[in-house]
Amino acid sequence: MNKNKPLAWAAPLVFVGVLFYWPLGRVLAQGLGGDWLATISNVRTAHVVWFTVWQALISSALSVLLALPVAQILHCRTFWGNRSARAIITLPFILPTIVVGIAFTPFYGLPTITRIVIAHVFMNVGIAVRIIGSVWQRIDTSVEEAAALDGASQIRVFVSVTLPQLKVAIASASALVFLYCASSFGVIMVLGDLHTHTLETEIYISATQFLDLPRTTGLSLIQTALTAGAFITAYKYSRGSLSLSENFDTQQQTPIQKRDRIPAFATILIFCTLIFWPLARIVAKAFTFNGTLSLSNFMNLTGYGARETLSITLMQATLNSLRNLTIATSLALAIGTYASYLLSRQRLNESSRLPVAFLDTIFQIPVGTSAVVLGFGYLITFSSGFMPLRSSWIATALVQALLAIPLVIRVVYPAFVAIDIHVHEAAAIDAARTEDVVRWIEYPLIRRSLLTAAAFAALVSLGEFGSTSFLAYGDQATLPLVLFQLISHPGPQNYGMAMATSFLLLITAFVIVYSVSANTQSRQTPTYRANSDPQT
Amino acid sequence: MHNRNRQVGIFLALAVAVGVAIFQSPTRQHAHSSHDVVLVTHDSFVMSKELVADFEKTSGLKLTLIKAGDAGSLTNRLVLTKDAPIADAVFGIDNTFAGLAMSHKLIDGDLTPTDFGDACFNYDKAWFKNHQLQAPTTIAELALPQYRGLTVVENPNTSSTGLAFLAASVDKFGEAGWHKYWQSLKDNGIKVVDGWETAYYTEFSGSSGHGNYPIVLSYASSPADEIDAQGHSLTASILDGCFRQTEYAGVLLKAQNPENARTLINFLVSKKFQETFPTAMYMYPIDTSVPLPDSWTANTQLAAHTFGDKLDINTNRKMWLTQWSAIFE
Numbered sequence: 001m002n003k004n005k006p007l008a009w010a011a012p013l014v015f016v017g018v019l020f021y022w023p024l025g026r027v028l029a030q031g032l033g034g035d036w037l038a039t040i041s042n043v044r045t046a047h048v049v050w051f052t053v054w055q056a057l058i059s060s061a062l063s064v065l066l067a068l069p070v071a072q073i074l075h076c077r078t079f080w081g082n083r084s085a086r087a088i089i090t091l092p093f094i095l096p097t098i099v100v101g102i103a104f105t106p107f108y109g110l111p112t113i114t115r116i117v118i119a120h121v122f123m124n125v126g127i128a129v130r131i132i133g134s135v136w137q138r139i140d141t142s143v144e145e146a147a148a149l150d151g152a153s154q155i156r157v158f159v160s161v162t163l164p165q166l167k168v169a170i171a172s173a174s175a176l177v178f179l180y181c182a183s184s185f186g187v188i189m190v191l192g193d194l195h196t197h198t199l200e201t202e203i204y205i206s207a208t209q210f211l212d213l214p215r216t217t218g219l220s221l222i223q224t225a226l227t228a229g230a231f232i233t234a235y236k237y238s239r240g241s242l243s244l245s246e247n248f249d250t251q252q253q254t255p256i257q258k259r260d261r262i263p264a265f266a267t268i269l270i271f272c273t274l275i276f277w278p279l280a281r282i283v284a285k286a287f288t289f290n291g292t293l294s295l296s297n298f299m300n301l302t303g304y305g306a307r308e309t310l311s312i313t314l315m316q317a318t319l320n321s322l323r324n325l326t327i328a329t330s331l332a333l334a335i336g337t338y339a340s341y342l343l344s345r346q347r348l349n350e351s352s353r354l355p356v357a358f359l360d361t362i363f364q365i366p367v368g369t370s371a372v373v374l375g376f377g378y379l380i381t382f383s384s385g386f387m388p389l390r391s392s393w394i395a396t397a398l399v400q401a402l403l404a405i406p407l408v409i410r411v412v413y414p415a416f417v418a419i420d421i422h423v424h425e426a427a428a429i430d431a432a433r434t435e436d437v438v439r440w441i442e443y444p445l446i447r448r449s450l451l452t453a454a455a456f457a458a459l460v461s462l463g464e465f466g467s468t469s470f471l472a473y474g475d476q477a478t479l480p481l482v483l484f485q486l487i488s489h490p491g492p493q494n495y496g497m498a499m500a501t502s503f504l505l506l507i508t509a510f511v512i513v514y515s516v517s518a519n520t521q522s523r524q525t526p527t528y529r530a531n532s533d534p535q536t
Numbered sequence: 537m538h539n540r541n542r543q544v545g546i547f548l549a550l551a552v553a554v555g556v557a558i559f560q561s562p563t564r565q566h567a568h569s570s571h572d573v574v575l576v577t578h579d580s581f582v583m584s585k586e587l588v589a590d591f592e593k594t595s596g597l598k599l600t601l602i603k604a605g606d607a608g609s610l611t612n613r614l615v616l617t618k619d620a621p622i623a624d625a626v627f628g629i630d631n632t633f634a635g636l637a638m639s640h641k642l643i644d645g646d647l648t649p650t651d652f653g654d655a656c657f658n659y660d661k662a663w664f665k666n667h668q669l670q671a672p673t674t675i676a677e678l679a680l681p682q683y684r685g686l687t688v689v690e691n692p693n694t695s696s697t698g699l700a701f702l703a704a705s706v707d708k709f710g711e712a713g714w715h716k717y718w719q720s721l722k723d724n725g726i727k728v729v730d731g732w733e734t735a736y737y738t739e740f741s742g743s744s745g746h747g748n749y750p751i752v753l754s755y756a757s758s759p760a761d762e763i764d765a766q767g768h769s770l771t772a773s774i775l776d777g778c779f780r781q782t783e784y785a786g787v788l789l790k791a792q793n794p795e796n797a798r799t800l801i802n803f804l805v806s807k808k809f810q811e812t813f814p815t816a817m818y819m820y821p822i823d824t825s826v827p828l829p830d831s832w833t834a835n836t837q838l839a840a841h842t843f844g845d846k847l848d849i850n851t852n853r854k855m856w857l858t859q860w861s862a863i864f865e
Contacts, residue, residue: 044865208605209693210854211612211636308582311603376616384619391620473622474576474602485603488731489579490738490745 009359012339015331020366020402023377024224027217030380036218045202049222052198055113056181059120063177064170066121066270067128069263075133076141077256077264086133087513089275090126094459094509096480097123098487099502101190103278115191120181122274127180128173130452131410135169136162137253138418154259168414176410179227179367185466186484199223200466204372220373228365279506286503289496297496306493309485311474314501317482320393321462324478328400328461333454335401336408339363341438343409344416360409367406374399375470393476399467404457411456415449416442455516459509479505569598573796576602576788578610578628578696580732582816587809595799606731607633607696607783614788615640621788625797627804631782632699635850644794647784650804651819654756654839655700656778657687658771660742663750675708675777678721678751685725688739688749693857694730700779701753702856703844708777718863728864742771756838757818760831769835778839783819 073079074086092100104119139162147157185200192201199219206216256264289296304310312320339359346356366374378399382389389395419442427437465480472478477485479501486498581603588599602623604610611633614626618640627650629637634647657675664671672678678687690698709717727749729735737745740752742762756778759769785804787797803809810821814829820838 205693208609208612210857211615212854307580309579311601379616383617388620390617391622470616473604474574475600485579489733491733 008342012335012342012363015335016363016366016402016405019398020369020374023374023381024220024369026381027220027373027377028224030213030217032217032221036214036221039212039215040218040222045219045222048197048199048202048219049226051113051196052182052200052223053226055117055120055198056178056184059117059124059181060174060177062117062121063124063128064132064174066125066266066274067132067173069266070125070270071129071133071136072263073256073260073267074129075137076139076253077260078253079256083514085271086129087510088279089129089271090513091279091506091509092123092275093126094456094463094513095123095502095506096463096465096483097184097186098190098465098480098484099282099498099505100278101187102487102498102502103281104187104191112191112196116184116187116196118274119187119191120184122278123187124177124180125270125274128177131173131176131414132166132169134411134449134452135414135418136166139165141254154262172410172414175230176367176407178230182227182230183223183370185370185372190487199226200370200372203370204466207372207376216373216376220370223370223373224365227367227369228361282499282502282506285496285499290492297500300493300497301500305486305489305497306491307489309489309494310477310482312477312482314479314482314497316475317477317479320472320476321478324393324397324400325458325461327394327397328404329454329457331398331401332404332408332457332460333450336363336405336453336457337412337450339405340409340413340416341442343413344419347417360413363409364406366402371399371403371464371466372470374402375467378467378471390471393472396464396468396471396476396478397461399471400461400464401457403464403467404460407456407460408453411453412446412449415446419445451516455512458512462505462509570793570796571597572600573597573625573793573800574600574602574623575625575627575797575800576604576610576614576623577626578607579603579605580817581628582812584812584816587812590808591800591803595796595803597796597799599800606694608694608699611637611642614642618642618789621790621792623788624791624793625785625787625800627783627785629784629786630696630700631780631784631845632696632703632849632853634784635848636853637786639850641789643786644789644791645787647786648801648805649782649822650785651810651813651817651822652780652782653819654773654775654778654842655697655704655753655781656756656776656839657774658740658742658752658754658758659774660740660750661770661772663741671772672751672774673776675705675774676717678726679717679724681724683724683751685727686749687721687724687751687753688727688729688735688747689721689753690732690735691728691730692860695732695735696781697732697735697753697755699849699853699857700781700844701777702860703847703849704777704779704842705844706852706856707843707847715859715863718860722863755818757814757820757832757836759835760814760829761818763831763835767831767834773836775837775839778842779844780839780842782822782845 070089074082074089100119100123104115104122110118144157144161147161148154152160182198183200184198185204188196188198188201189204192198197205199222203216203219203223206212206219286297287293287295301314304313343356343360346359378390378395382395383391389398423441424437427441432440463480464478465484468478469481469484472481483498483501483505486494486501581601583601588601591597592599604613604622607628607630610626611629614621614637626642629647637643637647657672657678659671661671669682672680672683677683689701692698692702705717706714708714727739729739732754735752736754736758737743739745739747739749740754741747741750742752751774756773756775759771759773762770764770785801787794787801791797805823807823807826810823810826813819813821814832820828
């Protein structure tokens, strides 16, 4: 089947090639044509780059560190409320970044930079928990138990037995969180208070306020190099240990018990201080008007806000968002899963390690690329010519799909990789056809990941803000855009409407995440043993 | 071979799905018919439902309104989308951005002036009375120690009001003196926020937001909106260092329905619409024969002398903003 590779890769490569690399290339080419180096060679740019890097490093390190105890408790232990807890910790990740920013503005005692880092950890700890937890729960616990029986301490067991097996998950979680923090936009705009800039906000200001294309594109070059470099480093680090568990068994969740008290206590603490408090604040504000308990904020949602702030009502914006979500999720899931499948096949071919790294990188780069730059690229690439996409609503959905594809791959690819190579060999010996292997072996094993990926893709679409603000105008505005309009136009009515909208988004997101986890929960028992042999 | 067929099938299915999605969607965000007209405006544009209905009835056209940020974002956005304009007509490009619009050939024909106002500082009368402090009468006084930490302005990078005042300060203090002036404002604890609404409705103590700053960069007309039960204004303007901001409407080049856009612009300069500028947008109608509301004649006046509106803003904007940012960052 290896002979078919070039053709198999055509569909996903054409998709990202035409819809991502072409507009990005146009932006960069336009900038390189000018004296872009001169426009970015200054102290200000150096400050911006330095801040972007170190805040992302601290934010990702903290996110992953805090995610470890939470991942163990939520993914490897059973207790009442586990499912809800998993759904709740994922919520901040999918909230519109602008809302996260608002939620952390009242930490007045804390300096700007601390608030930005806390907001980033708040947003990203959930994704780190997901990635690490989904691997952790598949780890065979018998070695840990044996080590414990031999008298190894809990910490010793964790460090020498568990941690090495989590290395890949930790690396990929760190890389992803770093990329998100390095390309954070909404949070910086709100909390940065005009004095603290990352590359992303600097790019935005250069593009929209100054129309300074050379500087915009010069900054975009740095941003792309930074995130691509981060990804490749993380990938190289994780490549050596890509083989996950040799025996695949998802039934590793044990009831919570006394020896879990340290991670359990850490989890409770993280939930109460980092997660619950800001979320509860949004809920409280949504139901408060003029200092009293009230539903006024929700009643106001049928209108256009104080001083006619909005172009369309919230209902119309919701319909726009749902339409974009449907298209973006379907595309991202189809292309992301297909690419993951091809990547995992490619990986089995020992002689072609480099292409895997290369191809993987091609699909991952969109995640770290400034959404603002991508939106800008669409403006200059698809405004006219033979693909006048920009003036159509589909442009928004396509960008959202592109931004979700890397996430789908990060969730689905490890699941493909985790499938034991011996299964494939056994199937090959049994002369199983490729589609039978996919249908009977792989699909049941990756179904949980597919649902997770679909949920994440949907939520990326729902919350996407940077490129949408470039591409969706007037009656095409999406929920985050309407939310931003409300928040940036002050007054108790607009603020209350923004909080009510955030509350509704929060509930929607919770329902999506919860139903996905409920679905996988009931089908948790792997069907692989029963169906592994397609001949039966 | 079976495998190859499968992959070709997947490829074709994806290609067809994307193709259908792209080409089935309307080529424009607003499926234009010859009876449509789309107006893109800045965020502060207000047109009552009655006026919309009136326009639609008399013209037989269907009006769609799009808001696209402040005057600067609006103009930049139109520059970025000029190959396939997002609307037929634009309202709200002001004289700080008109040069940019014309140099990029955004407009079919000329810009039509629709309204004007003086950007200047307002103060909260009650605050100064309670603190037994004389309110400032010139913009130079804002740097005096007794007014330390009392003033909020808009960032000229993100607000056309802020840019207007920056131009006024350049004019008043000269190329040699304006940096020193802004440095002294910064040293005197001036607060900078991103937009007019945040400055006026959140930070200013004299508005409904009851903020902490009794002096705000706003408009000479703003006091007409802060009237107490006796009909007296609670705020007043500092009529020094004002910038006369003129707003324009225009037909966008390559608009789908330029004729309809012209009909709409004629409506914007008609007496019926001009009358609503003071109450709906706190701007003076460009048609001086239109009577002003009583609250305006009693509480507002225009500056006798304005600054900055004669400068070449389009040429200098980037340099001014870079230098201003260097002071504040």
